[in-house]
Amino acid sequence: MDDNKLPTLGSEALFFSCTGQTLFEGAIFVADRHQSGLMAIWISLISNIVLTIIKVTAGLLLSSPVLLADGVHNAGDIIATIAALTSSMVSKKPADDDHPYGHGKAEVVASAFVAIVLVLAALWIGFQSIGSLFKPPGEESWLALGAAAVSLIWKQILYVYTIRVGKATNSKSVMATAYDHLADVYASLAAVLGIGLGLVGDRYDWHWAAYGDPIAGIIVSLLVLKLAVEIGRDSIDILMERNVDVEKLAQFEQLLRNVEHxxxxxxxxxxxxxxxxxxxxxxxxxxxxxxxxxxxxxxxIKQCIMDADADVIEVMVHLNPWYAEAE
Incomplete structure (x- = not known):
């Protein structure tokens, strides 16, 4: 075809020019992703409330410091999950005159807030664990072990569920909620190991086993702190508008090479x-x-990139003149 006789492409041709996805299908896909993300956060919020009640009640009734500390940690998770839920709702609002690029960064702010909560949780767990090393060990119970085990299994299921939804929807608030669950998995695992070692130590008269709980708690505090740093760093990078990863940029460049003219x-x-x-x-x-x-x-160009990557909602194209003899 003569380059000077490039046909005018209609909207119907543009919708199917790359992947065959129509604008209507794309709108349904985005709506489904939004609902999936909100559902994951609602389930996480309700679960955190129930687990907080269970842990705090069991910790008080059974005089279990580790369960009580884990329950207080879970109470902080409720605040973080509410922030994630609120930000997820705000982020889905359409662009307006004051926010022409949309409200998507509300999720990033919530992600940063979750990172702060995790830092505080890590410091709390570490402080309590170190303090326990200098106190007489308490008596452990099988009920406390059962409560910690239920929390561990529950949180592991929630983590797997939310991380899958977070990756599928590319939602920073859902991903932050998932990593918050992972921190709880670490904390619950420390409780199970600590209480379990205490029970074994009581049975076989292993006095050193009574300190397994605080030692595990110190390790968990470091793991939670590492998670918080990773979430916080990712949030700061997005707020500072860092470029996306080189692999995704390479994909966009390949799409451009496939566009005629x-x-x-x-x-x-x-x-x-x-x-x-x-x-x-x-x-x-x-x-x-x-x-x-x-x-x-x-x-x-715009439709090709948006069809190929469902996360892209806007493509700004600047055309420069090209002349064969100048190459």
């Missing part, structure tokens, strides 16, 4: 806004093309 790729940038991405591209097209032809190419 794109002769040169000058620049590709992309940034995250919580659960969605915006892309900026600069490409060279034949300088003799008309404005209408350039407009059609821009629309084709």
């Amino acid at each position: 794109v002769k040169r790729i000058d620049r590709v940038r992309a940034r995250e806004f919580g659960h969605y991405i915006t892309v900026d591209v600069r490409v060279g097209v034949p300088g003799a093309y008309s404005i209408q032809q350039g407009h059609d190419i821009s629309r084709q």
Whole structure:
């Protein structure tokens, strides 16, 4: 085809030019992802409330410091989950005059808040564990072990569920909630090991086993702190508008190479806004093309990238003139 006779592409052709996904299908997909993310956070919130009641009650009735500390930690998780739920609702609001790029970074703010909660939880667990090393060990009970085991299994199931939903929806608030569950898995595992060692020590008169709980708690505090740092660093990177990973940028460049009439790729940038991405591209097209032809190419580039990556909601295209004799 003669480059100067580039046809004007209609909207119907653009919708199917890359992957065959229509705008209507894309809207349904986004809505489904939103509902899946909200459902995961609601389940997490209800679970945290129930587990907090169980742990605090068991800790008080059974005089178990480790369960009581874990229950207080879970109470902090309730606050973090409420923040994640609120941010998830705010982030799905459409763009407006005051927020032309949408509200997606609300999820990132909530993710940073969860990181702060995890830091406080790590310090709390570490402080309690170190303090327990200098106190006479308490008596452990099988009921306390059962409560810790239930919490461990419950939180592991919640972690697997929320991490899958978080990755599927690319939701920072759901991912932060998942890592919060993982921190609880560590804490509950420490409780199970600590109480279990205490019970074994009572049976076989192993006095050293009574201190297994605080030692495990110290290790858990370091693991939780590591999680908090990773979540916080990721949130800061997004708030500072760091470029997306090089693999995703390479995918975008490959898509551009497959677009007819794109002769040169000058620049590709992309940034995250919580659960969605915006892309900026600069490409060279034949300088003799008309404005209408350039407009059609821009629309084709935009639709190709958005069809190929469901997380992309906006593509800004800048066209530069390209001349064969200048190459």
